[in-house]
Amino acid sequence: MNDAFSPPPGLLPAGLMDVLPPAAEREAALVEALMEGFARHGYERVKPPLLEFEDGLLAGSGAAVSEQIFRLMDPVSQRMMGLRADTTPQVSRIAATRLGAQPRPLRLCYEGPVLRVRGSELAPARQLAQAGIELIGGAAPEADAEVALVAAEALARVGVTGITLDITLPRMAQALLEAAGLEDAVARRLIRALDRKDAAAVATLARDAGPVAALLPPLLAAAGPAEGALAVLRGLDLPEAARAIAENAALVIAAIAARAPALRVTLDPIEFRGFRYHVGVAFTIYGPGATGEMARGGRYQSANDEPATGMTLYPDAVLRAAPKPASRPRCFLPIGTAPAVGEGLRRQGFATIAALSAADAPAALRCSHVWDGTAPVPVTEESSV
Amino acid sequence: MNDAFSPPPGLLPAGLMDVLPPAAEREAALVEALMEGFARHGYERVKPPLLEFEDGLLAGSGAAVSEQIFRLMDPVSQRMMGLRADTTPQVSRIAATRLGAQPRPLRLCYEGPVLRVRGSELAPARQLAQAGIELIGGAAPEADAEVALVAAEALARVGVTGITLDITLPRMAQALLEAAGLEDAVARRLIRALDRKDAAAVATLARDAGPVAALLPPLLAAAGPAEGALAVLRGLDLPEAARAIAENAALVIAAIAARAPALRVTLDPIEFRGFRYHVGVAFTIYGPGATGEMARGGRYQSANDEPATGMTLYPDAVLRAAPKPASRPRCFLPIGTAPAVGEGLRRQGFATIAALSAADAPAALRCSHVWDGTAPVPVTEESSV
Numbered sequence: 019m020n021d022a023f024s025p026p027p028g029l030l031p032a033g034l035m036d037v038l039p040p041a042a043e044r045e046a047a048l049v050e051a052l053m054e055g056f057a058r059h060g061y062e063r064v065k066p067p068l069l070e071f072e073d074g075l076l077a078g079s080g081a082a083v084s085e086q087i088f089r090l091m092d093p094v095s096q097r098m099m100g101l102r103a104d105t106t107p108q109v110s111r112i113a114a115t116r117l118g119a120q121p122r123p124l125r126l127c128y129e130g131p132v133l134r135v136r137g138s139e140l141a142p143a144r145q146l147a148q149a150g151i152e153l154i155g156g157a158a159p160e161a162d163a164e165v166a167l168v169a170a171e172a173l174a175r176v177g178v179t180g181i182t183l184d185i186t187l188p189r190m191a192q193a194l195l196e197a198a199g200l201e202d203a204v205a206r207r208l209i210r211a212l213d214r215k216d217a218a219a220v221a222t223l224a225r226d227a228g229p230v231a232a233l234l235p236p237l238l239a240a241a242g243p244a245e246g247a248l249a250v251l252r253g254l255d256l257p258e259a260a261r262a263i264a265e266n267a268a269l270v271i272a273a274i275a276a277r278a279p280a281l282r283v284t285l286d287p288i289e290f291r292g293f294r295y296h297v298g299v300a301f302t303i304y305g306p307g308a309t310g311e312m313a314r315g316g317r318y319q320s321a322n323d324e325p326a327t328g329m330t331l332y333p334d335a336v337l338r339a340a341p342k343p344a345s346r347p348r349c350f351l352p353i354g355t356a357p358a359v360g361e362g363l364r365r366q367g368f369a370t371i372a373a374l375s376a377a378d379a380p381a382a383l384r385c386s387h388v389w390d391g392t393a394p395v396p397v398t399e400e401s402s403v
Numbered sequence: 404m405n406d407a408f409s410p411p412p413g414l415l416p417a418g419l420m421d422v423l424p425p426a427a428e429r430e431a432a433l434v435e436a437l438m439e440g441f442a443r444h445g446y447e448r449v450k451p452p453l454l455e456f457e458d459g460l461l462a463g464s465g466a467a468v469s470e471q472i473f474r475l476m477d478p479v480s481q482r483m484m485g486l487r488a489d490t491t492p493q494v495s496r497i498a499a500t501r502l503g504a505q506p507r508p509l510r511l512c513y514e515g516p517v518l519r520v521r522g523s524e525l526a527p528a529r530q531l532a533q534a535g536i537e538l539i540g541g542a543a544p545e546a547d548a549e550v551a552l553v554a555a556e557a558l559a560r561v562g563v564t565g566i567t568l569d570i571t572l573p574r575m576a577q578a579l580l581e582a583a584g585l586e587d588a589v590a591r592r593l594i595r596a597l598d599r600k601d602a603a604a605v606a607t608l609a610r611d612a613g614p615v616a617a618l619l620p621p622l623l624a625a626a627g628p629a630e631g632a633l634a635v636l637r638g639l640d641l642p643e644a645a646r647a648i649a650e651n652a653a654l655v656i657a658a659i660a661a662r663a664p665a666l667r668v669t670l671d672p673i674e675f676r677g678f679r680y681h682v683g684v685a686f687t688i689y690g691p692g693a694t695g696e697m698a699r700g701g702r703y704q705s706a707n708d709e710p711a712t713g714m715t716l717y718p719d720a721v722l723r724a725a726p727k728p729a730s731r732p733r734c735f736l737p738i739g740t741a742p743a744v745g746e747g748l749r750r751q752g753f754a755t756i757a758a759l760s761a762a763d764a765p766a767a768l769r770c771s772h773v774w775d776g777t778a779p780v781p782v783t784e785e786s787s788v
Contacts, residue, residue, distance in 0.1 A: 028500030030455050032479050036497050039447035039511075046448060046514075050435055058749040060733060060756040060768075062424035063431060067530050068453065068516060069473075070415050088454075090475045093520055094417050101486075112421050115413030121767035123759060126424075129431075131453060135478055145452050160759040277742045348445060357662045364443040371445040374508060374545040382506035383445075 033137040033144030040345060041337070045147065048176050048340060049129050049333050052149045055172030059164070061127035061151045066108035068131070072098040078321055079295040080107030086134035101133045105148050106318075106328060113154045114321035122155025122324075129333075143334070150315070150330035157325040159266055162299050162317055163273035169303060169313050169329040170281060177341040180306035182282045185244065185271065188293040188300050188316075190237070190263050197257035198230035208234065212288060230257055237288045244271045247285035263298070270299050295319075301329060309339035349387040349394045350380035359389060368394065418522040418529030425730060426722070430532065433561050433725060434514050434718050437534045440557030444549070446512035446536045451493035453516070457483040463706055464680040465492035471519035486518045490533050491703075491713060498539045499706035507540025507709070514718075528719070535700070535715035542710040544651055547684050547702055548658035554688060554698050554714040555666060562726040565691035567667045570629065570656065573678040573685050573701075575622070575648050582642035583615035593619065597673060615642055622673045629656045632670035648683070655684050680704075686714060694724035734772040734779045735765035744774060753779065 030036070037045060053063065071092075076084055087100040102108060105128050113124055129149035137144050151168060153161050166183055173181055191212055195205050204227060211219035217238055224231040233254050240250035248271060251264040267285065274283060293300040298317030305312045315329030349368040351360055353376070360370040371383050380388045380397050387394040415421070422430060438448065456477075461469055472485040487493060490513050498509055514534035522529050536553060538546050551568055558566055576597055580590050589612060596604035602623055609616040618639050625635035633656060636649040652670065659668060678685040683702030690697045700714030734753040736745055738761070745755040756768050765773045765782050772779035 028459070028496055030452065030459070031477050031482075031484055034452035034454055036452065036493075036501060037450035038497070038501060039449065042448040042450040043442065045450070046435070046438070050431070053431070057428065057731065058754055060754045063427040064424065065422035065427040065430070067415065067419035067421065069419055069518065069530065074413070074415075088475055090473055092416050097416075099416055108421075111413055112423070116421060116423060123763070123768075125756070133454065145454065156759050158759045160757075164757060164759065346442065369443055369445045371510070372545075372549060374541050374543045374549065378508070383508075 031144070033142045035143070035145075044343065045333055045337055047343070048337055049147065049149050051176045052172045052331055052333070052336070053127060053129055055175045056127040056149075056151050056168060059125070059168045059171075061125040061153075061168070064109060064112055064126050064128055065130065066102070066105065066112060066128070068133075069099050069101055070108070071095075072100045074111055075100045075102055075107055078107055078110050079318055080104065082294040083134070086136070088133055088135055103132050103134045104330075105130065105132060105150060106152065106330065109152045109328075110154070110321040110326070113152070113324070113326075118322075123161065124154045125151070126154065127151045147333040148330050149333055150313075150328060152320075152326060152328035154320050154326040155324050156327070159269035160273050162270045162301075162327045163277065165315060165327050165329045166270075166274055166301055166303075167278055167281075169301075169315070169331060170278065172331065173303070173305075173312060173336065176336060178305055178309075178312065178336055178339045180282075181312065182284060182304045183274070184302040184304060185267065185283060185285045186289040186293065186300045186302070186316075187263050187267055187285075187287050187298075188290040188296045189298075190260055191234075191288050191290050193259040193263060194230055194233060194237075194257065197259065198228055200227055200231065212238065213291060229255075233260075234288065241286035241289070242284060244275075244283040244285040247287060251287060267299055298327070303329075303331075305335065305339035307339075310335055312336050312339065347387055347394075348383070348385045349389055350378075350383060350385040350397070351389050355389055363389070363394060416529070418527045420528070420530075429728065430718055430722055432728070433722055434532065434534050436561045437557045437716055437718070437721070438512060438514055440560045441512040441534075441536050441553060444510070444553045444556075446510040446538075446553070449494060449497055449511050449513055450515065451487070451490065451497060451513070453518075454484050454486055455493070456480075457485045459496055460485045460487055460492055463492055463495050464703055465489065467679040468492075468519070471521070473518055473520055488517050488519045489715075490515065490517060490535065491537065491715065494537045494713075495539070495706040495711070498537070498709070498711075503707075508546065509539045510536070511539065512536045532718040533715050534718055535698075535713060537705075537711060537713035539705050539711040540709050541712070544654035545658050547655045547686075547712045548662065550700060550712050550714045551655075551659055551686055551688075552663055552666075554686075554700070554716060555663065557716065558688070558690075558697060558721065561721060563690055563694075563697065563721055563724045565667075566697065567669060567689045568659070569687040569689060570652065570668060570670045571674040571678065571685045571687070572648050572652055572670075572672050572683075573675040573681045574683075575645055575672050576619075576675050578644040578648060579615055579618060579622075579642065582644065583613055585612055585616060597623065598676060614640075618645075619673065626671035626674070627669060629660075629668040629670040632672060636672060652684055683712070688714075688716075690720065690724035692724075695720055697721050697724065732772055732779075733768070733770040734774055735763075735768060735770040735782070736774050740774055748774070748779060 083103040086103040089100050092099045131145050208223050221235045224234045240247045248268050295318050296316040300316030303313040312335050313331040317327045320326035346369045349363050349370050351370050351372045353373045363370050468488040471488040474485050477484045516530050593608050606620045609619045625632045680703050681701040685701030688698040697720050698716040702712045705711035731754045734748050736755050736757045738758045748755050
């Protein structure tokens, strides 16, 4: 219905954008620095295709992003394909199939864009960069600690320090509600109140719902620095499944504290929003100040029910929090400059901008320096022709 | 119709593939090395989205890849979008719109995947990596020489030397046939014969077709080292349009020879295949030996009819010709190894593989070294537990 009205040239669909200089180079350098951080801990890069059969993208954790997948028909196979909306399901598939015979734990990393059908009001982008790690086939709490610490170290490599690691236990609320043996209607109301973090409603609903439901208000209030939250968990008489979740969390947090005692770690034991396929600890990394969410991850079941844990970093968010690197000086080479001069300047870290015609001028081409025949001299208002 | 038969898990659509360790890391490092080569010559990175409105992808040079574009409906705008099958049209759009006010020449570079609906028998891949440069708003022969030389230098940076730069003049055959004033049927037969490089048929058809058509057989035979082909061109009585094309080619080749006298350059003046939107010189770079086509480019009209020239490198092909870098040594860290030990080893260039459980063993995890408490010692058959 809009076909008769052509958009102005250069208009892009909502949520899709061009990244221009110098942001595009900064983003690429940042992603490669994160990936180098992962590689230093033995995470090996895989690169799944942007498109694959829909079934592959929906398997396992992929179901959580099903409604976000752009679908299109493959004219070759006549089957539906999808553009990936998340990379973790693809890495799971690779681990289970082509790397199925490799000894575990398998450490893999990836980077690249994901696409989604709709943005949200707060996050309108429909093409997002991801850079992440997956540790597949390791069930130990040390594995969860490792992915959190490798992510934190990668962020530090690009200058993002002062982060907070938020840990949640997405199955805890469910474990308690199951053990509480509540009527469905009451359980649903409690879930809604927990989801809203409405402490008053939780307290009211839990008051006459038995001893297990009575644990919910103190657990809701326990959210905060990890040591304090763990102390609350230790002091409560948790049912068995909930106890196991709490003890695992304590081990993960202890492993993190042993290796990174200065890292700020919080624990919200009852929070479950946003982690639809996680089974143990779940992580969110917040940047310093109000820079927002930098990464998300945690424990999940990979393909073939292998235990797995991982972390996805969001380079766009990291970029906003990272210090800007110094830009490369640009040296103008007048017509006739010998090739060896340019080579030498490039080796020194200059970008060289060769004049191609007499009309080319250093200032217009945003050069910081100009080759005067013997040395690169800074461009001033007067020296620029 | 195939829906009832689910493919085995892990099966990917034809022409789409997972890149696994260590190839994925090699490819990424190679692309970044090429991009660094471009940046050193002042080419600034842009990153257009993978998806945009179909009209944008089809503008200008995009028409040449129209039938290769995957199309899908944007549920937000209700308009058709396409997955890019080539990046040059997007860079043209950026140059004409968001960077329309920047002084020329504008030097831009890009890297990333392109997707196409069908592969060919010889090139079955439907997701291809591209890394390229565009020089927009410069008409001088030195601009064409620059993109060829920057591409050659970028290839040398990743260890690909001994390349051949093949130059063709895609408009030359057309200029001659137009000037020859032939009957349509004869012109069509000549085009077909030239397309097949059928020298005997060209000679037969040209024999009685007048003085301009008589130029075709010697031009067809002139293909070879650039100096020889230029000498043939100089010796022929070319009609005006063809003369201008030949003189421009001579200037481009002279500019290349002045800066890179050792580069092997060939010229095939009558070849026109595969360059559907090029207007001046067109380039193909062949790797050493039988490693094939590494890059393509040349002069074209950018959006708003700006003169432009560029080069697209194919990282997959470059990777096959590039020497393999040494792999990173992997050092196993037994349980309880102090964090500072890992930090030190990573600084020395090791990837560290931390044991997460007692089951983890150095050889199974493909470690080259193990930390023995004081130093990284090579893993031997015996030392691996």
